[in-house]
Amino acid sequence: MTRTARAALLVGWVGVIALLGWYVQANLTISGDLRLFMPSPKTRNEKLLLDEIGESPASRLLLVALDGAPPESLAESSQAFADALRADSRFGLVSNGATSVDSIPESLLPYRYLLSPTLDGHMLDAPFLRDQLSERLEDLSSPAGSALEPLIPRDPTLEVLKLAEMWQPARQPQKLYDVWFDSQGKSAILVVATKAAAFDPDGQEQAATALRKHFEETRADPATQLTVSGPGAFSVLMKGKTQSEATWIGTFDTIGVIILLLIAYRSVSATVLGVLPIASAGVAGLTAVSAIYGSIHGITLGFGFTLLGVAQDYPMHLFSHQHPGKAPLETARSVWPTLATGVASTCIAYLAFLFSGVVGLAQLACFTISGLAMAGITTRYLLPRVMPMKSRDYGQVVWLDRVWATIVALPRPFWLGVVVVAGCVAVLMFGKTPMWESDLGRLTPVPQELLLQDAKLRKELGAADIRRLLVVDGATADEVLTRTEALDAKLRSLVESGDIGNFDHVARYLPSVAVQKRRQAALVGRDTLQIALVEALKGLPFKAGLFEPFLDDVATARDLPPLTPDKLAGTPLELRVGGMLVHQGERWSGLVTLGAVNNAAGLEKIAADSDGLITLLDLKQASEDLVARQRTHILWSLLGAALLLTITVFVALRSPARMLRVIAPMAITTLLILAVLHGIGISLNLFHLIALVLAAGLGIDYALFFESVENDALEQRRTLHAVLVCSLSTLWVFVLLAFSTIPVLRSIGITVSLGVVSNFVLALLLTRPAVQRVAHARA
Amino acid sequence: MLVAAALTPAISFAALDVDTLLKSLAHPAPATTPFVEVRYSRLLEQPIVVKGQLEYHEDGTLVRAVNEPFKERTEIKGDSVSVDRVGRAPRKFSLKRAPELRTMLGGFAAVLGGGRGNLDQDFNLAASGATEQWTLALTPKSAQVGKYVRDIAIQGTQNEPRCIVVTQPDDEASIMLVGAAADTKLPATIARDWLSTFCNSKG
Numbered sequence: 001m002t003r004t005a006r007a008a009l010l011v012g013w014v015g016v017i018a019l020l021g022w023y024v025q026a027n028l029t030i031s032g033d034l035r036l037f038m039p040s041p042k043t044r045n046e047k048l049l050l051d052e053i054g055e056s057p058a059s060r061l062l063l064v065a066l067d068g069a070p071p072e073s074l075a076e077s078s079q080a081f082a083d084a085l086r087a088d089s090r091f092g093l094v095s096n097g098a099t100s101v102d103s104i105p106e107s108l109l110p111y112r113y114l115l116s117p118t119l120d121g122h123m124l125d126a127p128f129l130r131d132q133l134s135e136r137l138e139d140l141s142s143p144a145g146s147a148l149e150p151l152i153p154r155d156p157t158l159e160v161l162k163l164a165e166m167w168q169p170a171r172q173p174q175k176l177y178d179v180w181f182d183s184q185g186k187s188a189i190l191v192v193a194t195k196a197a198a199f200d201p202d203g204q205e206q207a208a209t210a211l212r213k214h215f216e217e218t219r220a221d222p223a224t225q226l227t228v229s230g231p232g233a234f235s236v237l238m239k240g241k242t243q244s245e246a247t248w249i250g251t252f253d254t255i256g257v258i259i260l261l262l263i264a265y266r267s268v269s270a271t272v273l274g275v276l277p278i279a280s281a282g283v284a285g286l287t288a289v290s291a292i293y294g295s296i297h298g299i300t301l302g303f304g305f306t307l308l309g310v311a312q313d314y315p316m317h318l319f320s321h322q323h324p325g326k327a328p329l330e331t332a333r334s335v336w337p338t339l340a341t342g343v344a345s346t347c348i349a350y351l352a353f354l355f356s357g358v359v360g361l362a363q364l365a366c367f368t369i370s371g372l373a374m375a376g377i378t379t380r381y382l383l384p385r386v387m388p389m390k391s392r393d394y395g396q397v398v399w400l401d402r403v404w405a406t407i408v409a410l411p412r413p414f415w416l417g418v419v420v421v422a423g424c425v426a427v428l429m430f431g432k433t434p435m436w437e438s439d440l441g442r443l444t445p446v447p448q449e450l451l452l453q454d455a456k457l458r459k460e461l462g463a464a465d466i467r468r469l470l471v472v473d474g475a476t477a478d479e480v481l482t483r484t485e486a487l488d489a490k491l492r493s494l495v496e497s498g499d500i501g502n503f504d505h506v507a508r509y510l511p512s513v514a515v516q517k518r519r520q521a522a523l524v525g526r527d528t529l530q531i532a533l534v535e536a537l538k539g540l541p542f543k544a545g546l547f548e549p550f551l552d553d554v555a556t557a558r559d560l561p562p563l564t565p566d567k568l569a570g571t572p573l574e575l576r577v578g579g580m581l582v583h584q585g586e587r588w589s590g591l592v593t594l595g596a597v598n599n600a601a602g603l604e605k606i607a608a609d610s611d612g613l614i615t616l617l618d619l620k621q622a623s624e625d626l627v628a629r630q631r632t633h634i635l636w637s638l639l640g641a642a643l644l645l646t647i648t649v650f651v652a653l654r655s656p657a658r659m660l661r662v663i664a665p666m667a668i669t670t671l672l673i674l675a676v677l678h679g680i681g682i683s684l685n686l687f688h689l690i691a692l693v694l695a696a697g698l699g700i701d702y703a704l705f706f707e708s709v710e711n712d713a714l715e716q717r718r719t720l721h722a723v724l725v726c727s728l729s730t731l732w733v734f735v736l737l738a739f740s741t742i743p744v745l746r747s748i749g750i751t752v753s754l755g756v757v758s759n760f761v762l763a764l765l766l767t768r769p770a771v772q773r774v775a776h777a778r779a
Numbered sequence: 780m781l782v783a784a785a786l787t788p789a790i791s792f793a794a795l796d797v798d799t800l801l802k803s804l805a806h807p808a809p810a811t812t813p814f815v816e817v818r819y820s821r822l823l824e825q826p827i828v829v830k831g832q833l834e835y836h837e838d839g840t841l842v843r844a845v846n847e848p849f850k851e852r853t854e855i856k857g858d859s860v861s862v863d864r865v866g867r868a869p870r871k872f873s874l875k876r877a878p879e880l881r882t883m884l885g886g887f888a889a890v891l892g893g894g895r896g897n898l899d900q901d902f903n904l905a906a907s908g909a910t911e912q913w914t915l916a917l918t919p920k921s922a923q924v925g926k927y928v929r930d931i932a933i934q935g936t937q938n939e940p941r942c943i944v945v946t947q948p949d950d951e952a953s954i955m956l957v958g959a960a961a962d963t964k965l966p967a968t969i970a971r972d973w974l975s976t977f978c979n980s981k982g
Contacts, residue, residue: 072858138849141818141827142862146927146947152822177859177871541825 010386013378017279024286029295030201036297036360046626047584060092060193060575062211062230063457067187069221075177078188080218085192088214090207092193093575097173097180105571110556111563112159113523114516115509116166123522124157124529124554129536132157137540154549167509167576173460182460187227189460193575198231201239201298208236229454237450241742242302249736256732257312264725265319269388274315277375277383281311285371289363296367297360304367306748307694309733310346311375313701313726314339318379320722323393323714328384336380338708341652343376345645345704346697352641353690356634361686394721395714403724404717407764417766420668424675431678436631437685448743469617470592470603472505477565477581480590481512483613487592487606494602501596506580509573516562526555634689641693649700653707662707665762666699672758673751682747691748695755698730702763727760797906800915803938810835813961814843817969818953826969833957902931911936912979934978942978954978 041047066074066081082096113119122128136152139145151160173180173189180189192211196203208228215226261271285304289296317339322331350372353365394400428435472487474480484507491503511519524532533547565581568574582589594603600616607616650659670692677684705719734756737749811834819826831845838856845851851864863869898904902917917931925948932944941960946952954974956963966973 137827138851138864140820140822141816141829141845142851142853142864145818149820149822175871541823541827543822543824546822 006386009382013276013280013382013386017276017283020283020287021279024283024290028286028290030301031295031297036299036358036363041626042629046622060196060198060232062192062194062207062228062233063454064190064192064211065182065187065227065229065457066190066215066219066224067227068223068225069219071176071181071185071188073221074181074188074224075179076220077215077218077224078179078190080220081215082190084214084218085190085211088210090195090210092195094190094192095180096188096190097168097175098178108563108571108573109154109160110553110560112155112163113554113557114519114560114563115511116159116162118157118159118162119519119522124524124532126532126535129156129532130540133536133540133542137542153546154553156547156550167573189457194232196232198235201235204232204236205239208233227453227457229450229457234450234454238742239298242298245740245742245745249740252736253309253733256736257729260725260729260732261316264316264721266392267388270319273383273387274312274319276386277315277378278308278311280378280382281308281371281375284374285367288370289367292366293359293363297363300360300363300367302745303690303748304364304371306733306737306745307350307364307368307690308371308375309730310694310697310701311372312729313722314343314375314379315383316725316729317705317722318383318387320394320725321715321718322387323395323718328387332380332384337652338704339376339379341649342697342701342704343372344652345648345700347372348645348648349641349693349697351644352634352637352693355637355640357630358634358686361634361690364690393714393718395717397717397721400717400721401713404713404720407720407768410765410768412768413765417664417668417762421671424668424671427675427679428671433678433681434683435678436627437683468594468597468600468603469619470594470606471615471617472590472592473613473615474588474590475586477583477588478513480581480588481507481510482514484590484592485512485515487614490602490606491592497602499597499599499602500594501598503592503594504580505592506577506590509576510563510565510568510581513562513564520558520560520562523554523558525558526551529554634686638689638693645700649704652704658707661767662700662703664766665703665759666696668762668766669699669755669758670696673754676754677751687748688751691751692755694748695752695759698727698752698756699759699763702727702759703767706763706767723760723763727756731756797904797915800906800913804935804940812957814955814957815961815963815965816953816955817965817974819951819971821949821951828965828969830961942974944978 064081066077069077078096079098082094082098085091085094108115133156136148136156136158139148140152148158151158173182174185175181176185176188181187182189194204194207196207198204211228212226215224219226258271261274262268265271265274282305285308286296289300289304317335318328318332321335322328347369350365350368353361354369356362356365470487472480472483474483484505487505488507491500491505494500495502507515529551533551565577568577580591580593582591597603603616607614646659646663649662650656653659653662673692673695674684677688682688702723705723708719731753734749734752737745738753740746740749811832813831814833815828815830817826817828829845829849830847831843831851834840834842834844836842841855843853843855849865851862853863854861859871861869861871898917901921902919905916905918907914907916913935915933915935917933919925919928919930927947929946929948929950932942932946933940934942934944939958941956941958943955943957944952945955952971954971956978960977963977
């Protein structure tokens with residue numbers, strides 16, 4: 001190939017990468033939905049479970065704690081902060097415990113008589129009104145009475161306050177100075193709903209920025225600290241953290257690998273060219289994922305590039321085997337069978353994830369497989385055509401020779417394999433750690449301490465005991481509401497008997513149409529009410545005609561169409577009701593949350609007597625079942641992949657003995673990693689499986705190259721050079737990853753680093769062919 | 780008369796300053812005084828009248844106990860307020876959330892505790908009148924408090940306060956008669972003019 005043709009090809013290659021890269025970058029949307037890495041739900045209950053985690057109004061709630069200042073100052077900050085947030089269009093519901101009259105919008109005000117239970121026990125007759133008006137008089141004479149004064153003409157029975165108090169959560173934190181505080185009285189607690197969905201990282205980021213700004217502007221004491229928790233806060237945090245970690249890890253990776261390449265090949269052009277296949281791989285992976293899935297998950301992006309790091313090895317094999325007197329294309333051709341087997345086997349391992357049923361993993365597999373295939377193909381067909389002809393011969397490098405001699409002199413301790421396997425099996429069998437992580441919550445890459453903090457805040461808010469739910473089924477929302485109302489008395493008796501601590505259900509906030517109509521029917525006509533009012537006002541000093549607005553509202557309420565869920569849009573009730581009344585396909589579900597369940601028998605009886613219309617959902621059980629089923633699925637996929645891999649290696653090597661030599665280090669290493677993790681008390685999750693597959697892919701690569709060494713000392717040294725450079729660069733990348741502060745990245749880093757070392761050592765000891773004599777002769 | 784005037788020049792007709800006035804009001808704690816509060820509201824034809832007792836304790840706690848026509852106890856300690864009314868759940872809140880109470884506390888503290896304390900922080904103070912018939916006016920400095928309270932006027936004779944008048948921006952008012960004035964027999968219909976005249980009299 002001429003110099004010009006080579007330059008043209010190089011420019012064309014770089015151009016295509018840049019163009020595709022630009023295109024993908026401009027069109028790719030990055031998703032932050034953590035559920036992509038959770039199992040896909042099958043049953044209705046599992047769908048409910050994941051909705052709870054994902055898009056339900058509840059998932060938009062941010063839990064906010066203010067601390068670091070005296071309680072009174074915190075309470076003051078809490079009030080000012082809540083007022084500022086309520087005025088900000090990025091936030092919906094804002095609760096800080098203060099019973100605020102403003103929480104009921106003007107449009108819903110006349111509905112108060114249909115929503116409040118007052119009319120269930122009383123008529124708006126003269127004795128009741130008299131009693132209420134006397135109480136208002138006492139209110140007015142109290143020092144704090146002036147706050148109520150504006151309400152009284154329109155609402156002399158203070159239904160608005162009754163509703164505001166009733167709509168406070170069933171269990172709520174203690175109140176100090178009118179606002180929620182944690183049980184120690186050290187932090188003021190608020191609940192804030194964002195308008196942005198929990199997994200919309202941009203929307204959540206804007207909300208987080210606004211939240212902080214309002215906090216800084218409203219805090220009464222500069223020492224006050226802000227803590228924000230919840231799915232939305234996590235997605236912002238993870239985005240920021242992943243980006244900053246990716247930056248520093250990426251920088252050190254790049255610097256380290258460039259230095260390594262410069263030392264190994266003493267050539268700037270080789271170092272630069274070596275980047276091209278992996279760059280092609282990245283662009284190909286992104287293009288494939290965006291073409292198939294439309295968007296890419298942030299984790300896929302982060303992990304994907306980590307996993308693609310294996311492709312950095314491909315050009316190294318080519319460079320290390322290149323030597324004067326051999327055209328690069330010819331070197332590529334001779335390395336290709338081994339390289340291709342390696343690429344194919346790694347890709348096959350990732351196939352398991354493609355069929356795992358977890359969208360995030362499938363994306364990851366799609367990204368990695370297309371990337372690795374592209375890296376292999378460009379290393380074989382493009383890279384040799386742009387490589388310079390002249391090169392060192394690593395077969396002639398003296399120190400490599402000495403290393404090789406040392407290696408050759410190594411024993412071949414087959415017994416070691418047996419001992420390691422036996423030891424590992426023993427650890428796995430007798431270890432006390434649970435083998436698998438069954439907690440769905442822990443499948444998220446969110447650091448444990450944040451989850452603990454979140455759990456603590458939720459507990460303070462009384463939202464802790466969400467293990468069990470009663471799910472009320474219905475064809476319409478109103479059917480669910482009616483059934484839920486019928487359930488109320490039974491639940492009350494369970495509270496009285498101490499079987500459950502408390503409960504909350506949607507009908508507390510939105511009564512059924514029937515109940516609203518019943519209360520409506522109890523409202524008397526304007527004239528009748530007027531007469532009762534005149535009677536009640538006898539002898540009381542209220543001004544004449546003062547209660548006209550009250551008469552008007554009652555008259556309006558008599559003719560109102562009942563309030564239904566669709567009319568709640570934009571009101572604070574929307575979130576409350578939306579979180580407990582879920583529309584799924586054709587059916588509606590009402591969720592009854594239960595606190596402090598001491599005895600589930602009563603609840604089970606309710607479900608059993610309901611003809612299947614009410615189910616007792618054990619969220620913990622449902623999530624464990626979900627994870628377990630998912631795990632079985634993935635393990636089967638992995639088993640299939642392992643079989644396929646063995647067949648591939650067998651087809652490539654055409655000898656059971658050679659195949660065994662190649663597979664053994666990888667298999668033993670996998671076992672070893674499992675045993676080490678188990679031994680140090682780590683339960684396995686999906687991310688460990690990804691790391692194990694990555695380590696296995698690397699192991700096969702090393703073993704294949706060690707195994708493929710011909711009885712040629714020069715070739716042996718070239719192979720050794722390649723494998724040394726490859727494993728050092730991989731080790732560097734994953735050791736860095738092991739220093740990540742994100743637990744998942746850290747565990748992947750540790751797992752793969754361990755795998756690289758073990759695979760290398762085992763490949764050396766077990767896979768190395770018997771070629772002592774030739775090597776000695778040459779040396 | 781001349782001799783008396785010469786011996787007590789500070790308590791003279793002309794030079795009545797805030798500090799002197801506050802000093803003369805200071806009582807050793809605990810101090811207790813009966814009160815009658817007449818509250819006018821734009822919702823009411825007739826003001827509401829409640830009777831009870833104000834207490835000022837050594838630790839600075841202020842108690843407003845209503846005995847008639849119903850029973851209610853408001854306790855203000857530091858910045859925290861608790862309200863207990865028979866038949867209702869007790870409430871606790873911060874004074875910072877109830878500016879109207881905070882200002883009133885300022886007035887009470889001035890009346891019962893004497894001493895300028897941190898009154899200056901929240902109010903512009905002005906004294907007017909003379910020893911036998913004086914007025915101490917407290918005007919809130921903050922606009923936030925101003926939304927609830929236009930001013931507080933404490934009126935009295937010698938070292939005895941008689942009335943605490945809290946006026947809201949909409950001109951509604953609560954007028955509290957304290958000390959000996961609380962024993963005054965009020966007319967059946969209490970006009971504000973009548974009360975103003977009463978508070979401005981020398982008792």
